[in-house]
Amino acid sequence: MMNIFKKTILTVLVSFLLIGSAYAGKIKIGTEGAYPPWNSKDASGKLIGFEVELAWTLCRYIGSQCEIVEQDWDGMIPALIMRKFDAIMAGMSITAERQKAISFSQGYADEVASLAVMKGSSLEGMETSEGINLGKKTGAVKKDLKTLTSALAGKTVCVQTATIHQNFLESGDVGKVNVRTYKTQDEVNLDLAAGRCDAALAAAVAFSDYAEKSGKPVVLVGPTFSGGAFGNGVGVGIRKDDTDLLNAFNKAIDKARKNGDISRIAIKWFGFDASM
Amino acid sequence: MITSLPKLLSATVVTLKLLSLSLFFGLFIGLLFAILRLNKNKIINKFAYGYSYVFRGTPLLVQIFIIYFGLGQIEYFRSTFLWVIFKEPYWCAIIAFALNTGAYTSEILRSAFQTIKPGIIEAGKSLGISNKIIFYKIQIPVAIRQSLPAYGNEIILMMKGTSLASTVTLMDLTGVAKYIISTTFKPIEVFIVAGGIYLFMTFIIHNLMKFLEKKFSY
Numbered sequence: 001m002m003n004i005f006k007k008t009i010l011t012v013l014v015s016f017l018l019i020g021s022a023y024a025g026k027i028k029i030g031t032e033g034a035y036p037p038w039n040s041k042d043a044s045g046k047l048i049g050f051e052v053e054l055a056w057t058l059c060r061y062i063g064s065q066c067e068i069v070e071q072d073w074d075g076m077i078p079a080l081i082m083r084k085f086d087a088i089m090a091g092m093s094i095t096a097e098r099q100k101a102i103s104f105s106q107g108y109a110d111e112v113a114s115l116a117v118m119k120g121s122s123l124e125g126m127e128t129s130e131g132i133n134l135g136k137k138t139g140a141v142k143k144d145l146k147t148l149t150s151a152l153a154g155k156t157v158c159v160q161t162a163t164i165h166q167n168f169l170e171s172g173d174v175g176k177v178n179v180r181t182y183k184t185q186d187e188v189n190l191d192l193a194a195g196r197c198d199a200a201l202a203a204a205v206a207f208s209d210y211a212e213k214s215g216k217p218v219v220l221v222g223p224t225f226s227g228g229a230f231g232n233g234v235g236v237g238i239r240k241d242d243t244d245l246l247n248a249f250n251k252a253i254d255k256a257r258k259n260g261d262i263s264r265i266a267i268k269w270f271g272f273d274a275s276m
Numbered sequence: 277m278i279t280s281l282p283k284l285l286s287a288t289v290v291t292l293k294l295l296s297l298s299l300f301f302g303l304f305i306g307l308l309f310a311i312l313r314l315n316k317n318k319i320i321n322k323f324a325y326g327y328s329y330v331f332r333g334t335p336l337l338v339q340i341f342i343i344y345f346g347l348g349q350i351e352y353f354r355s356t357f358l359w360v361i362f363k364e365p366y367w368c369a370i371i372a373f374a375l376n377t378g379a380y381t382s383e384i385l386r387s388a389f390q391t392i393k394p395g396i397i398e399a400g401k402s403l404g405i406s407n408k409i410i411f412y413k414i415q416i417p418v419a420i421r422q423s424l425p426a427y428g429n430e431i432i433l434m435m436k437g438t439s440l441a442s443t444v445t446l447m448d449l450t451g452v453a454k455y456i457i458s459t460t461f462k463p464i465e466v467f468i469v470a471g472g473i474y475l476f477m478t479f480i481i482h483n484l485m486k487f488l489e490k491k492f493s494y
Contacts, residue, residue, distance in 0.1 A: 006278070074454055101461045158445075162458030180365075180445045187345070189444075194348035196363055269292045 005049050027064050027245070028085035029055050034184045037092035037269040038111075038207045038234075051089040054108065057261050058236075062253035068197035074162050074183060076229060077101055086245060087238050091203065093164045093231030103240050107233025107247040108262055110276040112224035113165055115157075119194065119217035123199055126151055126222045127195040132171070134228025149175035151222075156180055158188045158197035165201040168229040185210075192218065192271035204269055233276050280456050280466050287452035288473055294366075294438045294448060299372035299431060305374060306346040306381025313386045324382070331379035336437050340372040369441040377434045384430060388422035389415060423491045426483030432478050439474075449473060 031039040031051055037212050039049040047068055059066035071079050073090065080102060091111070094104040113129060117123045130145040152174055158167040161181040162243045181186045185202055189210045192200045200207070204224055211218040236249045254260050262275035312324035332337065346363055347353050361367045400410040428446055442451030453470040457463045 074458050075463070078457065078463045081461060097459070161455065182445055183443065191348065192347055194345075195354060196348065196365075 001124050002019060004040060014131060025065070027062070027066045027087060029059075029060065029066060029087045029089050030076060030079060031055070031068055031088070032073045032076065032090045032184075034186060035071045035091050035203075035206060036213075037205055038203070039089070046060075050109070050265055050274075051091065052235070053265050053269070054109050054256070054262065055089050057256055057265065058249065058252040061255045062248045064248075069183050072159060072183065074194035077237070080239060083239075084126055084244065084261065085239070086237050087249065091234055092271070094233055094235045095164060095167070095229070095231040096163060098237070101240075102237045103242070103246055104235035104237055105246060106253055107235045108253050108257075109274045110226070111203045111235040111274060112226050113201060113230055114166070114207065114220045114224045115199050115201050115222045116192065116207040117199045117221050118195065119199070119219050121221075123151055123221050124219065128223045130263050131224035131226065133226050134168075136227070140258055145173055147215050148222060152175070152177045152199070154178070156196070156199035158191055158200040159183060160202065161186050163202070182253050187213070187217075205274075280447070280453075280460075280469060283452055283456060283474060284449060284466075284469055287447060288477075290447060291435075291438050291441075291449040292477075294414035294441055295371065295431075295435050295445075297370050298377055301370070301374035302381055302434070305378030306385055309378065309382035310385035310389060313382060314389055328379040328382050332383070336372070336376050337440050337443065338378055340369060340440055340444060343372045344368040352383065359452060363446045365441075365446050369438075369444055369446055373434065373437065373441075377430060380430050380433075381427065384423045384426045385419055388419040388426075391422060392418050398475045399441070401450050424485060424489050428481065428489075431481050433460070435477055435481065436474065442474060 011274050017055065023112075031049075032051075033041045033047050037049055037051075039047065039051045042048050047070065052068060055066065055068055069085050076090055077098065078090055079085065088102075092098070093111075094107060100106070115123070120197060125149060128147050129140055132141045132144050134141065142185070153176070155259050156178040157169055158170060158180045159182070161183060162242055166179060166181055169175075169177055178189075180197065182191070188197070188200050188202065189207075192195050192216070194217045197237070205222060207220060210216070236253075238246045238249065253262075257275065263273045266274040267273070278408075294427055309324045309327055312320050314327075315321055315361075343362070345367060348366075353359065353362070361371075396414060396418065400414050438448060439450035441448045442454060445451075449456065449470055453466050458465050460466070
């Protein structure tokens with residue numbers, strides 16, 4: 001009697017383990033759904049955006065069923081580690097800090113970050129180059145950082161919490177600024193428009209998307225940022241021990257890139273080719 | 277887990293500041309509205325009742341969002357002198373908390389006033405003490421003593437309520453805990469430490485109220 005009981009439990013446990021390791025079931029992909037045009041929700045609450053469409057495409061190449069689930073940004077990596085889902089596609093840049101906790105696939109898209117202000121702000125008309133790459137600290141980059149440091153001194157700059165944008169502002173590259181953090185980019189936009197923030201920092205497309213949809217006079221100022229604290233493109237975040245899934249995503253991204261899927265979807269959502 | 281402690285403890289100071297300021301203003305609001313509730317004038321009475329009804333009937337999170345994000349959207353409001361205060365998340369949080377705890381405090385005090393035995397007031401009257409003195413020297417002290425247990429509960433609820441300040445960008449205990457989690461990706465450890473600090477604060481408040489109840493017992 002006891003034996004049968006033990007066997008049953010063992011079978012159940014083993015089958016759970018099998019379900020957990022093989023992706024015969026479903027790949028669950030976590031996204032924020034609040035960072036347009038990367039990922040957001042339409043009026044009916046359906047998840048849409050560049051990454052949502054790309055996720056379905058990648059799933060087709062992997063040949064597995066997928067489910068896209070929503071997760072608040074600040075709990076994204078903990079939720080992945082605690083197996084609420086198996087992959088992150090949420091405009092998450094590949095940075096050394098995050099790579100301590102999770103693995104990333106190769107990058108599938110790249111974004112530049114930018115400061116934004118309301119029209120008429122004293123920060124408008126800052127004299128800097130078009131864009132700077134913080135990966136290489138050349139003379140021109142240092143000069144721009146200096147200009148930014150003096151322009152932003154004592155100013156309140158708003159960012160979404162736990163982002164590359166927050167890391168950059170707290171890195172000391174632009175001196176001491178009052179960094180105010182928000183749970184979502186929506187809230188950053190609201191407070192920028194309300195005048196509580198002197199400036200905000202996020203993906204340039206996040207601001208242009210907001211300006212277009214809300215009709216608010218939000219303008220981009222200063223250089224666009226890439227490299228360094230801004231990471232090396234956006235990739236799929238995957239648990240460190242999930243090498244099978246990592247390989248599957250890498251192969252799927254290769255295929256999607258070769259067939260022009262990533263470019264096509266990027267142009268549809270961003271208006272330009274953000275693929276990489 | 278241990279390394280996060282200094283940061284969390286300094287955030288506890290922010291939490292305590294929010295709590296004490298909210299309770300300070302809330303107590304005045306509560307006392308004022310409790311007295312208005314006891315007023316025989318129907319309009320004043322209904323107004324005070326309406327206030328406590330609205331603030332007790334809606335979630336604190338909704339109230340803080342309306343005060344912070346809601347008022348900030350009104351262009352006319354931003355041009356008034358009030359914007360100096362409402363521009364700051366700190367004051368928005370305190371205003372929301374004070375109005376909320378004020379509503380509960382007014383109910384606690386009102387019921388305390390109403391449970392005062394008429395005999396005490398009659399005793400005062402028979403000694404020839406004026407109505408005003410009876411109110412200030414007899415009714416208010418007795419009402420405060422009566423309301424101590426319920427008010428202690430309200431302080432603890434408010435203490436936990438201050439965690440909502442993190443939703444309007446304030447770096448209180450919960451805000452800093454979330455920030456540490458976002459850089460270490462270790463939610464369990466950090467939330468356990470933060471929870472422990474909240475629990476310790478409850479312990480202090482609880483014992484303080486017990487001490488006061490004993491001291492003012494009659």
